Amino acid sequence: MAPDATYASAPAKNGAQITVDTLIEQGVDTVFGYPGGVVLPLFDKLYDAPLNFIIPRHEQGGAHMADAYARATGKVGVVIATSGPGACNLTTGIATAMMDSVPMVAITGQVRTDLIGNDAFQEADTTGITRPITKHNVIVKDVNDLARTIREAFHIASTGRPGPVLVDIPVDVFVAQCQPESIASQIDLPGYKVRVHGHSRQIQLAAQAINKSQRPVLYVGGGVIIANAAQELRQFAKKANLPVTMTFMGLGSYDQTEPGSLDMLGMHGSAYANFAVQESDCLISIGARFDDRVTGKVKTFAANAKIIHIDIDPASISKNIHVDIPVVGDAKLILQELSAEVEYQPRKEWFDKIENWKKKYPMGFDNNSEIIKPQYVIKMISDMTKGNAIICTGVGQHQMWTAQFYKFTKPRTFISSGGLGTMGFGLPSAIGAQVAMPSETVIDIDGDSSFSMTLQELATAVQYNLPVKVCILNNGHMGMVRQWQELFYGKRYSKSSLISPNFANVAKAFGAAGYLVEKKSDVKPTLEKMLAEKGPCVVDFHVEAEENVWPMVPAGKSLHEMSGLDILESMA
Amino acid sequence: MKHILSALVQNKPGVLAHVAGMFAARAFNIDSLVVGRTEDPELSRMTIVVLGDDRVVEQVRKQLAKIVTVVKVQDFANQDVVQRDMMLISVACTPEKRPEMLALIEMFHGKVVDIGPKFVMVEVCGPESKVEAFIDACRPYGIKTLARTGSIAMPRYNKADEK
Ligand SMILES: Cc1cc2nc3c(=O)[nH]c(=O)nc-3n(C[C@H](O)[C@H](O)[C@H](O)COP(=O)(O)OP(=O)(O)OC[C@H]3O[C@@H](n4cnc5c(N)ncnc54)[C@H](O)[C@@H]3O)c2cc1C
Numbered sequence: 168m169a170p171d172a173t174y175a176s177a178p179a180k181n182g183a184q185i186t187v188d189t190l191i192e193q194g195v196d197t198v199f200g201y202p203g204g205v206v207l208p209l210f211d212k213l214y215d216a217p218l219n220f221i222i223p224r225h226e227q228g229g230a231h232m233a234d235a236y237a238r239a240t241g242k243v244g245v246v247i248a249t250s251g252p253g254a255c256n257l258t259t260g261i262a263t264a265m266m267d268s269v270p271m272v273a274i275t276g277q278v279r280t281d282l283i284g285n286d287a288f289q290e291a292d293t294t295g296i297t298r299p300i301t302k303h304n305v306i307v308k309d310v311n312d313l314a315r316t317i318r319e320a321f322h323i324a325s326t327g328r329p330g331p332v333l334v335d336i337p338v339d340v341f342v343a344q345c346q347p348e349s350i351a352s353q354i355d356l357p358g359y360k361v362r363v364h365g366h367s368r369q370i371q372l373a374a375q376a377i378n379k380s381q382r383p384v385l386y387v388g389g390g391v392i393i394a395n396a397a398q399e400l401r402q403f404a405k406k407a408n409l410p411v412t413m414t415f416m417g418l419g420s421y422d423q424t425e426p427g428s429l430d431m432l433g434m435h436g437s438a439y440a441n442f443a444v445q446e447s448d449c450l451i452s453i454g455a456r457f458d459d460r461v462t463g464k465v466k467t468f469a470a471n472a473k474i475i476h477i478d479i480d481p482a483s484i485s486k487n488i489h490v491d492i493p494v495v496g497d498a499k500l501i502l503q504e505l506s507a508e509v510e511y512q513p514r515k516e517w518f519d520k521i522e523n524w525k526k527k528y529p530m531g532f533d534n535n536s537e538i539i540k541p542q543y544v545i546k547m548i549s550d551m552t553k554g555n556a557i558i559c560t561g562v563g564q565h566q567m568w569t570a571q572f573y574k575f576t577k578p579r580t581f582i583s584s585g586g587l588g589t590m591g592f593g594l595p596s597a598i599g600a601q602v603a604m605p606s607e608t609v610i611d612i613d614g615d616s617s618f619s620m621t622l623q624e625l626a627t628a629v630q631y632n633l634p635v636k637v638c639i640l641n642n643g644h645m646g647m648v649r650q651w652q653e654l655f656y657g658k659r660y661s662k663s664s665l666i667s668p669n670f671a672n673v674a675k676a677f678g679a680a681g682y683l684v685e686k687k688s689d690v691k692p693t694l695e696k697m698l699a700e701k702g703p704c705v706v707d708f709h710v711e712a713e714e715n716v717w718p719m720v721p722a723g724k725s726l727h728e729m730s731g732l733d734i735l736e737s738m739a
Numbered sequence: 740m741k742h743i744l745s746a747l748v749q750n751k752p753g754v755l756a757h758v759a760g761m762f763a764a765r766a767f768n769i770d771s772l773v774v775g776r777t778e779d780p781e782l783s784r785m786t787i788v789v790l791g792d793d794r795v796v797e798q799v800r801k802q803l804a805k806i807v808t809v810v811k812v813q814d815f816a817n818q819d820v821v822q823r824d825m826m827l828i829s830v831a832c833t834p835e836k837r838p839e840m841l842a843l844i845e846m847f848h849g850k851v852v853d854i855g856p857k858f859v860m861v862e863v864c865g866p867e868s869k870v871e872a873f874i875d876a877c878r879p880y881g882i883k884t885l886a887r888t889g890s891i892a893m894p895r896y897n898k899a900d901e902k
Pocket residue numbers: 266267268327328329387388389390391393394413414415416417431432433434435436453454455456457458460461477478479480483496497498499562563567584585586587588589
């Protein structure tokens with residue numbers, strides 16, 4: 168993507184034109200954004216730019232759309248907002264992308280350079296506000312730095328451990344004419360280095376440890392998806408004969424219909440994954456960051472295992488847990504090299520043991536209930552789409568059940584806010600994913616409270632005729648909060664239920680299709696109708712009000728000290 | 740334990756905010772932070788004294804290195820370094836006390852930089868411990884004002900580095 172050499176002799180342009188041209192040069196074809204005073208010069212140049220432009224109904228929605236666009240494609244998502252309130256509205260979306268390592272470039276307008284610091288109209292210290300929630304941010308005060316800075320933003324956002332980069336551009340920089348030679352200026356980042364090749368000695372040490380191990384477990388995270396390394400992971404796991412558990416963010420990196428899959432680990436992970444990790448003698452972590460939702464009590468986490476940690480971010484290594492064999496670099500390259508060094512070991516005893524846990528504590532729910540169980544709906548969606556849909560979610564119980572009961576088979580098909588846990592992510596992220604993948608089935612499995620946070624984006628789906636499907640698992644509560652109150656606050660359900668409108672009617676008012684489902688026997692036929700809809704569609708499932716997510720590792724407990732094992736056992 | 744980190748940073752607006760903000764956001768403790776220009780006009784050096792065990796300081800070092808505008812970070816923990824703090828201190832001192840005071844200043848290789856009927860202002864430069872000791876020595880006289888820099892540091896010549 169080297170800029171054209173003819174730039175050097177190009178005529179001067181204004182900053183707004185440079186912004187548009189540099190976006191296009193960086194391979195951008197889709198932009199999410201909302202106008203406002205200081206970005207009007209930019210929007211004027213966007214008027215006839217060859218870009219697919221989506222206007223959300225709230226800048227937060229725009230940021231989530233750009234984020235999901237990036238998660239679905241691996242490309243950099245782009246969002247534009249005006250100064251002050253526009254930029255402030257982006258923050259939840261930027262922080263969401265930051266926590267989940269999503270490549271995104273946010274462009275914000277800023278008040279005139281000479282007014283900065285004067286409490287000018289719609290002024291906010293955008294770089295100050297977003298510093299801790301971006302991988303990098305910068306304000307451009309000279310139009311001659313603009314092209315280079317935008318190139319740098321894309322480079323930083325998309326390489327190494329990806330993340331959001333914000334470029335703040337004052338309105339006078341948008342209208343200033345640049346010197347032609349500045350248009351060609353290339354990135355200059357002496358402080359930004361990415362190590363992609365793993366140290367060969369470390370790789371050898373890792374291979375030796377794996378070959379020697381009797382009870383190994385692969386613990387795979389979002390980094391494998393980011394690295395586009397699902398194929399390499401599969402080859403490696405098969406060659407060395409290793410069981411694979413995934414983090415929430417790693418779901419989709421390994422086909423869950425494979426017998427070697429232990430599904431998700433962690434607080435709401437499967438019992439068999441958690442037991443396997445706790446008993447393993449060699450834990451191989453690839454692109455995962457030992458999050459507290461995964462480790463439970465750190466002291467007792469995989470206490471008898473040699474821990475190998477493959478990660479592109481050196482700061483990720485030994486941050487939460489002491490690592491025995493760190494390998495810094497890109498998961499794809501390291502997996503290729505590691506595959507060459509590992510040998511097949513049968514490990515029959517170990518696999519038998521795992522199989523027993525799987526039989527004893529399968530993921531289950533009361534399938535005979537007359538009331539619609541939320542897990543039932545998800546399992547039905549999983550069976551009907553056979554892993555061939557892109558699934559988005561809000562945050563809460565429905566999100567965890569989706570992680571537990573949808574069988575993911577391919578990377579980039581599960582789009583959910585893991586690190587920040589942002590309610591309201593579901594619908595806008597489904598829209599962003601649908602924009603990126605127009606011919607895929609995109610389903611937002613949402614909660615009634617989460618959906619209520621950003622449901623105005625239904626208007627966006629209708630305006631651009633994006634056929635997103637929303638399945639609301641409506642339990643009339645903030646279910647996840649209610650579960651904690653039930654278990655840890657003596658059932659004092661303090662401020663955790665909402666009275667919601669009829670979401671099917673809401674959908675219809677927006678111009679989308681809407682269905683209300685109250686009977687179990689209507690679930691399947693309505694899902695069939697939903698999947699056949701050509702436009703956006705909302706289905707409001709009235710589900711069991713007080714269902715809980717099991718198993719659960721209570722806060723502060725060790726990973727194997729799960730509650731709800733008896734319930735799983737009774738459903739085996 | 741105290742660690743001295745030396746970071747070469749780009750001479751750009753916002754760099755200090757990035758560094759200071761990272762420390763605050765990650766709840767790392769800064770004992771002192773000094774920024775100044777270097778021989779290269781594009782670069783500044785930040786010398787940061789951090790409190791924490793080795794594991795914490797290793798995280799600090801990595802997080803610092805991650806900041807895009809930070810070019811290079813060194814931890815001087817296991818190195819023989821020259822460390823200097825500088826202080827200006829104004830001490831109560833009447834003309835009668837001057838000889839005694841001057842002897843004290845001499846002992847610490849300090850310099851009198853201003854003098855008045857009721858005080859002397861002294862410049863002291865040296866390792867942190869020396870600066871601290873001088874402060875303690877001045878207390879009985881009465882300290883009026885005190886301004887200190889944090890530490891700057893540089894490793895000493897080491898034969899092994901030449902290989
Ligand atoms: C209500 C709720 C409950 C949750 N419960 C659970 C749970 O039970 N289990 C669970 O797993 N999670 C759970 N989560 C999600 C959890 O909060 C974290 O988001 C998740 O565990 C982090 O996943 P990860 O470790 O894969 O890291 P990610 O956040 O996906 O980070 C990716 C890692 O990969 C590295 N990386 C990036 N690119 C590359 C590359 N090219 N090569 C190598 N490495 C790379 C990064 O440096 C980083 O360390 C829950 C979230 C919520 C909201």
